[in-house]
Amino acid sequence: MLIDKHEADNILKRIPGLIIKMSPELTAIDQVLNDDELFCMIRDDLAQRYPKTLTAGRKSTPVEVILRMLAIKHLYDLSYEQAVLQVADSLVLRQFCRVYLQATPDQSTLCRWANLIQPQTLQAFNQRIMNLAIDNKLTHGRKLRMDGTVVETTIHHPTDSRLLADSVRVLGRTLTRAKTLLGSGTGLSKEMFRNRQRSAKRSARKIAGLSQRSREQMKSQYKRLVQTTRATVRQAERVLTELQNQVADEGHKLIETLQTFLPRTQQVIDQTVRRMFSGEKVPPAEKLVSIFEPHTDIIRRGKPNKDTEFGHKIWLGEVEGGFIAQYEVLDGNPNDESQWQPTLENHVQLFGRPPQQTSADRGVHSADNEAYAVELGVKRVILPKSGRKSEKRRQHERQRWFRRGRRFHAGVEGRISVIKRKHGLDRCRNRGQDGFERWVGWGVIANNLTAMAKGLSP
Numbered sequence: 323m324l325i326d327k328h329e330a331d332n333i334l335k336r337i338p339g340l341i342i343k344m345s346p347e348l349t350a351i352d353q354v355l356n357d358d359e360l361f362c363m364i365r366d367d368l369a370q371r372y373p374k375t376l377t378a379g380r381k382s383t384p385v386e387v388i389l390r391m392l393a394i395k396h397l398y399d400l401s402y403e404q405a406v407l408q409v410a411d412s413l414v415l416r417q418f419c420r421v422y423l424q425a426t427p428d429q430s431t432l433c434r435w436a437n438l439i440q441p442q443t444l445q446a447f448n449q450r451i452m453n454l455a456i457d458n459k460l461t462h463g464r465k466l467r468m469d470g471t472v473v474e475t476t477i478h479h480p481t482d483s484r485l486l487a488d489s490v491r492v493l494g495r496t497l498t499r500a501k502t503l504l505g506s507g508t509g510l511s512k513e514m515f516r517n518r519q520r521s522a523k524r525s526a527r528k529i530a531g532l533s534q535r536s537r538e539q540m541k542s543q544y545k546r547l548v549q550t551t552r553a554t555v556r557q558a559e560r561v562l563t564e565l566q567n568q569v570a571d572e573g574h575k576l577i578e579t580l581q582t583f584l585p586r587t588q589q590v591i592d593q594t595v596r597r598m599f600s601g602e603k604v605p606p607a608e609k610l611v612s613i614f615e616p617h618t619d620i621i622r623r624g625k626p627n628k629d630t631e632f633g634h635k636i637w638l639g640e641v642e643g644g645f646i647a648q649y650e651v652l653d654g655n656p657n658d659e660s661q662w663q664p665t666l667e668n669h670v671q672l673f674g675r676p677p678q679q680t681s682a683d684r685g686v687h688s689a690d691n692e693a694y695a696v697e698l699g700v701k702r703v704i705l706p707k708s709g710r711k712s713e714k715r716r717q718h719e720r721q722r723w724f725r726r727g728r729r730f731h732a733g734v735e736g737r738i739s740v741i742k743r744k745h746g747l748d749r750c751r752n753r754g755q756d757g758f759e760r761w762v763g764w765g766v767i768a769n770n771l772t773a774m775a776k777g778l779s780p
Contacts, residue, residue: 323379324369327386331422342413346779351771352418359450364389367439383427388435390419396768399746402429441756444763451770452647460777461643463673466680467734468665470658474633474749475618480611482594483529486551488613489587490522493558496579500561503573508564514557521550544598555587586613617755621655636762639665640737644773649766651759658685663694676700681731684708741769
């Protein structure tokens with residue numbers, strides 16, 4: 323049964339000389355998280371765990387504890403295990419998380435509850451924090467600066483050989499488990515359960531050791547690796563049919579695994595054949611770069627240190643006070659230019675008026691974007707033009723207010739650096755598309771809670 327909170331326990335205050343005092347920042351965040359609307363958003367999601375979560379069963383970890391422990395986790399970029407240990411070991415954090423002298427939830431319990439919180443809920447959670455910031459006059463939305471960055475997924479650098487070897491490994495171990503479940507009563511031969519992982523791993527290792535100049539040797543090894551993978555796929559298809567016919571209930575997890583990874587393996591085989599044997603250049607939209615994180619996009623932004631990144635592009639809109647008023651996880655690698663108008667529309671919806679100043683990088687500039695901002699009522703539009711400029715345009719960008727706006731816009735790079743280094747948005751450690759969006763949402767919320775703390779603390 324889902325419960326809201328532990329009963330307050332003030333027994334520690336009776337110990338002479340013991341002072342439990344939170345830092346000004348934690349005290350301010352504690353006040354923010356006391357908001358009933360924020361609490362109800364999280365509670366509504368957690369209540370969806372089972373049909374009778376609200377009415378039956380033993381008492382759960384309180385909603386208040388889950389919310390505050392997740393906040394601590396992302397404020398300090400901790401793993402679930404580290405978050406549990408930190409809270410259990412600190413009287414101050416026990417008081418902040420409202421655990422008191424009760425047992426802290428273990429890491430798997432906290433992780434299961436965290437996975438119930440939907441990305442849309444975190445968007446609404448962030449909007450509520452922004453409304454609280456506006457009510458406390460910590461920001462007025464007069465200045466808006468926007469920029470994009472990439473949050474990487476947790477995958478190894480993708481190569482066709484590694485993807486094929488990963489596919490054989492996953493299917494092979496599933497076949498081994500299926501053999502144990504089916505027993506000797508099946509009509510399948512022993513060959514149908516053969517695990518070809520060692521053969522695939524050997525071929526992948528040889529390919530990794532070859533240079534691009536050894537093209538014929540590489541094609542020969544790829545041919546062998548593709549044959550191994552196709553043989554494993556044929557075995558898995560036969561075993562899948564047998565599982566569905568004989569042990570559909572007991573083997574539902576194995577059936578689900580095969581149904582998930584067989585299509586992905588086939589896609590990896592297809593893109594390898596097209597690239598290696600047909601000489602075709604496979605478009606990024608048709609490539610699979612991870613069989614475990616198939617939602618991962620290939621993003622090329624021309625950065626000197628990272629020419630190609632694997633993850634998702636996110637778009638951020640920051641206002642004065644260090645608040646990220648809006649964020650969006652983008653699909654693919656769209657042009658930055660297309661994000662200008664939706665960001666301004668969302669800003670007007672949140673603050674009830676357009677910003678007095680708005681800025682972005684050169685890639686966002688277009689005559690339509692400038693005209694749209696002016697028509698909306700933005701007084702100072704800071705959009706430097708790339709490429710060749712007319713004398714009139716050069717004079718426009720040399721104006722004092724424009725140059726001052728460019729200096730202000732440079733701060734968004736610092737904000738992106740902070741949320742990557744401090745709140746873990748350099749690389750997502752969650753799994754799946756929803757997990758990725760959940761990770762980004764908590765990172766932005768952690769940034770805004772920190773900004774709230776700086777504004778509210780004395």
